[in-house]
Amino acid sequence: xxxxxxxxxxxxxxxxxxxxxxxxxxxxxxxxxxxxxxxxxxxxxxxxxxxxxxxxxxxxxxxxxxxxxxxxxxxxxxxxxxxxxxxxxxxxxxxxxxxxxxxxxxxxxxxxxxxxxxxxxxxxxxxxxxxxxxxxxxxxxxxxxxxxxxxxxxxxxxxxxxxxxxxxxxxxxxxxxxxxxxxxxxxxxxxxxxxxxxxxxxxxxxxxxxxxxxxxxxxxxxxxxxxxxxxxxxxxxxxxxxxxxxxxxxxxxxxx
Amino acid sequence: xxxxxxxxxxxxxxxxxxxxxxxxxxxxxxxxxxxxxxxxxxxxxxxxxxxxxxxxxxxxxxxxxxxxxxxxxxxxxxxxxxxxxxxxxxxxxxxxxxxxxxxxxxxxxxxxxxxxxxxxxxxxxxxxxxxxxxxxxxxxxxxxxxxxxxxxxxxxxxxxxxxxxxxxxxxxxxxxxxxxxxxxxxxxxxxxxxxxxxxxxxxxxxxxxxxxxxxxxxxxxxxxxxxxxxxxxxxxxxxxxxxxxxxxxxxxxxxxxxxxxxxxxxxxxxxxxxxxxxxxxxxxxxxxxxxxxxxxxxxxxxxxxxxxxxxxxxxxxxxxxxxxxxxxxxxxxxxxxxxxxxxxxxxxxxxxxxxxxxxxxxxxxxxxxxxxxxxxxxxxxxxxxxxxxxxxxxxxxxxxxxxxxxxxxxxxxxxxxxxxxxxxxxxxxxxxxxxxxxxxxxxxxxxxxxxxxxxxxxxxxxxxxxxxxxxxxxxxxxxxxxxxxxxxxxxxxxxxxxxxxxxxxxxxxxxxxxxxxxxxxxxxxxxxxxxxxxxxxxxxxxxxxxxxxxxxxxxx
Numbered sequence: 001x002x003x004x005x006x007x008x009x010x011x012x013x014x015x016x017x018x019x020x021x022x023x024x025x026x027x028x029x030x031x032x033x034x035x036x037x038x039x040x041x042x043x044x045x046x047x048x049x050x051x052x053x054x055x056x057x058x059x060x061x062x063x064x065x066x067x068x069x070x071x072x073x074x075x076x077x078x079x080x081x082x083x084x085x086x087x088x089x090x091x092x093x094x095x096x097x098x099x100x101x102x103x104x105x106x107x108x109x110x111x112x113x114x115x116x117x118x119x120x121x122x123x124x125x126x127x128x129x130x131x132x133x134x135x136x137x138x139x140x141x142x143x144x145x146x147x148x149x150x151x152x153x154x155x156x157x158x159x160x161x162x163x164x165x166x167x168x169x170x171x172x173x174x175x176x177x178x179x180x181x182x183x184x185x186x187x188x189x190x191x192x193x194x195x196x197x198x199x200x201x202x203x204x205x206x207x208x209x210x211x212x213x214x215x216x217x218x219x220x221x222x223x224x225x226x227x228x229x230x231x232x233x234x235x236x237x238x239x240x241x242x243x244x245x246x247x248x249x250x251x252x253x254x255x256x
Numbered sequence: 257x258x259x260x261x262x263x264x265x266x267x268x269x270x271x272x273x274x275x276x277x278x279x280x281x282x283x284x285x286x287x288x289x290x291x292x293x294x295x296x297x298x299x300x301x302x303x304x305x306x307x308x309x310x311x312x313x314x315x316x317x318x319x320x321x322x323x324x325x326x327x328x329x330x331x332x333x334x335x336x337x338x339x340x341x342x343x344x345x346x347x348x349x350x351x352x353x354x355x356x357x358x359x360x361x362x363x364x365x366x367x368x369x370x371x372x373x374x375x376x377x378x379x380x381x382x383x384x385x386x387x388x389x390x391x392x393x394x395x396x397x398x399x400x401x402x403x404x405x406x407x408x409x410x411x412x413x414x415x416x417x418x419x420x421x422x423x424x425x426x427x428x429x430x431x432x433x434x435x436x437x438x439x440x441x442x443x444x445x446x447x448x449x450x451x452x453x454x455x456x457x458x459x460x461x462x463x464x465x466x467x468x469x470x471x472x473x474x475x476x477x478x479x480x481x482x483x484x485x486x487x488x489x490x491x492x493x494x495x496x497x498x499x500x501x502x503x504x505x506x507x508x509x510x511x512x513x514x515x516x517x518x519x520x521x522x523x524x525x526x527x528x529x530x531x532x533x534x535x536x537x538x539x540x541x542x543x544x545x546x547x548x549x550x551x552x553x554x555x556x557x558x559x560x561x562x563x564x565x566x567x568x569x570x571x572x573x574x575x576x577x578x579x580x581x582x583x584x585x586x587x588x589x590x591x592x593x594x595x596x597x598x599x600x601x602x603x604x605x606x607x608x609x610x611x612x613x614x615x616x617x618x619x620x621x622x623x624x625x626x627x628x629x630x631x632x633x634x635x636x637x638x639x640x641x642x643x644x645x646x647x648x649x650x651x652x653x654x655x656x657x658x659x660x661x662x663x664x665x666x667x668x669x670x671x672x673x674x675x676x677x678x679x680x681x682x683x684x685x686x687x688x689x690x691x692x693x694x695x696x697x698x699x700x701x702x703x704x705x706x707x708x709x710x711x712x713x714x715x716x717x718x719x720x721x722x723x724x725x726x727x728x729x730x731x732x733x734x735x736x737x738x739x740x741x742x743x744x745x746x747x748x749x750x751x752x753x754x755x756x757x758x759x760x761x762x763x764x765x766x767x768x769x770x771x772x773x774x775x776x777x778x779x780x781x782x783x784x785x786x787x788x789x790x791x792x793x794x795x796x797x798x799x800x801x802x803x804x805x806x807x808x809x810x811x812x
Binding site: 157158159160161176177178179180181182183 | 610611614615682683686687707763764765767794796798812
């Protein structure tokens with residue numbers, strides 16, 4: 001698997017996602033930035049170059065799978081680039097983000113040696129069984145980033161609330177507004193346990209590893225049978241983090 | 257104590273038809289209105305939002321408005337109109353139960369052209385039954401008991417006479433005794449040192465009817481001296497009569513030989529809206545007088561005692577000021593489409609209305625001062641919404657019944673989520689889903705009510721000992737989920753004590769909603785004190801604008 005990084009612009013400087021600043025450092029500094037960092041998709045040229053390199057090398061075909069098209073222009077750029085590689089590049093909208101996207105890519109990679117069809121259908125199968133939920137610590141960062149999905153305007157409240165969202169079918173759905181961290185985690189645990197047996201699981205967080213670990217411990221205590229053996233704890237990329245703010249918590253699960 | 261006056265002799269000759277009932281309803285209303293403040297003062301908790309008198313008066317006024325232009329002679333049809341007016345105008349629990357009493361009373365007289373003895377007794381029995389059936393958990397020592405005892409006394413009287421007037425004369429003392437007995441039946445009344453307010457209100461309505469028959473006046477209260485703290489001068493502002501220009505309040509120590517009755521009669525010659533209160537030997541007299549008589553009360557009182565303080569207020573300019581308070585600030589309410597659920601919220605203050613609107617309320621009903629919304633007012637709020645699925649959040653235990661009554665009357669699908677406080681209402685609003693299934697959303701909201709504790713801070717209107725808590729008049733008191741828990745000498749201290757009692761340290765978030773009696777600066781100071789005391793908690797301060805309660809707190 002290969003990654004074409006998005007761009008993070010912080011205080012006037014451009015960083016490719018994954019280099020220049022560790023995620024830990026990013027989330028620690030996020031509340032202090034004078035002006036909100038911005039993000040940008042990779043360029044069409046970035047994709048073309050990568051496809052060229054891979055197809056000239058040992059690859060017969062490239063599956064280019066990306067974050068939900070409804071939320072970002074990444075897949076759009078990939079599609080444009082793919083037009084120059086007729087039939088050799090398949091661009092897929094994961095309709096998800098973070099490990100929601102990641103698990104689909106993982107499934108495809110695992111099925112890749114069985115051929116293109118198998119890889120594509122494993123992506124399809126994974127996406128159908130995918131559930132992604134998250135609770136943000138505050139609406140401030142969503143507001144500041146200017147990218148309020150229509151769903152979240154539901155939370156335009158004078159009271160401070162922690163919005164809970166579900167990511168699915170390419171869109172962000174508001175599923176609740178909680179006033180306290182405890183209530184938010186209780187609600188998320190309820191969604192978690194309602195889904196049943198899991199094949200894959202990642203606990204997602206934005207700069208809050210301790211919180212993620214405690215949450216996982218709690219989930220295991222409540223019902224360890226449904227959990228898969230391998231569980232990832234992921235500090236979500238700053239490219240997403242800048243829009244949702246630190247101390248967010250969520251999970252991506254592929255139901256069995 | 258039957259006084260056979262010329263008037264009652266005359267009435268004994270009249271047919272007791274629809275027009276007679278109309279006069280009796282009017283009399284009941286007038287006498288209740290005259291004694292409205294006395295009933296309001298019978299609040300169990302020493303909190304300034306006693307509203308039973310006002311609620312029952314407004315309910316009766318609505319009933320009166322329904323019949324005042326009617327020439328209907330059929331007593332059954334007249335009674336039905338009274339019941340209808342009471343139903344639509346019912347406010348507060350007491351108003352709702354009163355409307356149920358009228359409904360039963362009307363049912364008892366359904367086919368009757370005139371009221372006779374047996375008919376009257378039957379109507380009282382039906383009234384009692386309907387009222388008891390209308391309450392999920394009937395409690396003795398309330399208006400229900402007074403209705404029951406009245407019906408029983410009527411039954412007894414029927415054994416000796418078939419004349420409805422004679423029966424009326426006998427049931428009034430029985431009703432009075434029943435009211436006096438209520439503290440024996442309901443312990444909290446005994447602790448608070450008051451009789452049941454709803455029962456007292458019902459008594460006044462019936463006594464008014466009797467006073468009319470006996471030719472006694474209905475517009476001046478009996479010369480009673482109330483406890484000083486029960487004087488409700490704010491509410492007097494809402495009832496300024498025509499021709500009265502000045503409000504005069506005089507504090508004085510009376511000389512020996514001071515006679516209350518004579519005092520009252522002299523004052524009655526000068527003006528209206530007379531209230532006399534007494535505390536620790538000091539008397540306070542309140543009166544509304546026309547311009548040319550503005551000095552008379554002071555001159556008179558100087559002749560019967562030693563004056564310590566005089567206050568005069570120009571009523572007309574006050575009234576203009578009051579109406580100038582703009583209710584024109586537009587709220588951004590949620591628009592509701594067919595198929596969605598519209599939430600109607602009762603809000604006591606403008607700031608709170610804004611917050612509820614921001615959380616997605618489709619309609620706000622203002623329940624400020626001592627006025628609770630009537631059934632009609634709740635209906636008006638949602639009848640015009642573009643949906644037939646509605647949820648009401650009453651946010652006050654005294655409005656839950658009215659909301660349920662609205663449910664009986666509307667054709668829309670209405671669920672009442674029984675929030676007893678603004679804090680509970682906010683918690684419910686946060687789980688609202690306009691696109692969900694009505695019953696499921698209502699259930700989720702109802703479950704959410706239990707996830708917060710409600711704190712209320714106000715100033716005690718009288719000295720009291722309830723549930724082991726002692727409060728002096730004027731002290732700051734704290735209620736936790738409706739129970740009196742603390743009294744302190746300052747609002748700050750009451751807040752801190754309340755939080756300690758509520759074990760705030762075990763929670764996460766305290767939302768402090770300050771009312772119109774506090775300035776923003778004061779509220780901020782107090783919020784900072786709370787932050788210092790609880791550094792690990794999140795403290796949120798909001799401007800609610802509610803009257804009477806310096807703070808409403810949500811602890812979660």
